[in-house]
Amino acid sequence: MSPIPHSPLLQVDGVSLVYRTAVQEVRATHQVSFDVHEADRFVLLGASGCGKSTLLKAIAGFIEPAEGEIRLDGQAVQGPGPDRIVVFQEFDQLPPWKTVRENVMFPLLASGRLRRREARERADAYLEKVGLSRFADAHPHTLSGGMKQRVAIARALAMQPRVLLMDEPFAALDALTRRRMHEELLALWDEVRFTLVFVTHSIEEALVVGNRIGLLSPHPGRVRAELNSQGWTLDRQGEAGFQAAVQRIHRLLFEDTGQAPTGVDTTPRAPVIALPERRHA
Numbered sequence: 074m075s076p077i078p079h080s081p082l083l084q085v086d087g088v089s090l091v092y093r094t095a096v097q098e099v100r101a102t103h104q105v106s107f108d109v110h111e112a113d114r115f116v117l118l119g120a121s122g123c124g125k126s127t128l129l130k131a132i133a134g135f136i137e138p139a140e141g142e143i144r145l146d147g148q149a150v151q152g153p154g155p156d157r158i159v160v161f162q163e164f165d166q167l168p169p170w171k172t173v174r175e176n177v178m179f180p181l182l183a184s185g186r187l188r189r190r191e192a193r194e195r196a197d198a199y200l201e202k203v204g205l206s207r208f209a210d211a212h213p214h215t216l217s218g219g220m221k222q223r224v225a226i227a228r229a230l231a232m233q234p235r236v237l238l239m240d241e242p243f244a245a246l247d248a249l250t251r252r253r254m255h256e257e258l259l260a261l262w263d264e265v266r267f268t269l270v271f272v273t274h275s276i277e278e279a280l281v282v283g284n285r286i287g288l289l290s291p292h293p294g295r296v297r298a299e300l301n302s303q304g305w306t307l308d309r310q311g312e313a314g315f316q317a318a319v320q321r322i323h324r325l326l327f328e329d330t331g332q333a334p335t336g337v338d339t340t341p342r343a344p345v346i347a348l349p350e351r352r353h354a
């Protein structure tokens with residue numbers, strides 16, 4: 074008997090997302106479909122305005138699809154929930170009047186998941202994972218941008234969500250810090266094996282962070298291709314293979330692929346293209 078394939082953890086199925094204002098309608102995505110499996114690091118990659126953030130908000134349950142469905146564990150997403158936590162780009166996502174530890178404890182307490190003592194233990198465990206134990210009693214304004222993002226990551230992971238959603242979480246950091254955050258995120262993933270959906274417009278970042286990449290075409294976003302990318306490490310960015318992968322993705326994103334215009338193409342799934350495999354050390 075052949076083994077039963079694991080069903081995807083998250084299914085984005087023919088999802089169109091539309092903003093309606095009094096004067097106009099903006100179609101942010103058009104019939105986007107992809108699956109995310111347990112412990113995937115799925116990256117949504119595309120140019121500015123192609124609907125990446127809107128898709129992430131829809132997965133988080135903040136926006137309802139105009140068409141299609143988003144399912145988590147086979148159940149339609151019908152609003153925000155503690156099983157999907159978002160880490161944003163902005164450094165001000167941490168309430169400044171709470172200490173670092175209180176920030177991490179807050180959603181655990183507010184959701185009624187844990188009592189104060191367990192929440193404190195859980196918060197301390199995740200602060201240790203992101204290397205911030207020494208700063209547990211500090212307030213956010215005393216931390217660097219990278220440290221604030223580490224707190225946001227610890228706070229999200231402490232909730233042990235089914236999916237961690239990250240919207241360009243390192244885009245506002247300097248290049249060196251961003252690089253270190255990539256390394257740390259991957260080390261954390263090695264340890265915790267969480268499921269990640271990560272939004273970026275950087276091809277290099279997508280290749281380093283993702284094991285799978287969904288390429289979105291420009292506005293309105295449609296899935297142009299899906300790629301498998303096995304953990305290129307940052308120190309390999311100079312390699313010819315890495316640069317070739319970047320060029321190939323660039324062509325896929327921006328060159329005319331002969332696709333029919335929006336509303337005509339009814340292909341349910343984009344092709345899956347394998348890039349040369351590299352293991353994350």
Ligand SMILES: Nc1ncnc2c1ncn2[C@@H]1O[C@H](COP(=O)(O)OP(=O)(O)OP(=O)(O)O)[C@@H](O)[C@H]1O
Nearest residue numbers: 092099101120121122123124125126127128274292
């Ligand atoms: N609140 C809103 N009301 C109306 N239109 C919006 C709103 N938010 C986004 N849009 C539009 O939806 C489209 C997709 O925006 P979105 O922010 O999802 O793109 P993105 O790919 O995340 O871009 P970026 O990389 O610049 O953040 C854009 O055309 C944008 O102008």
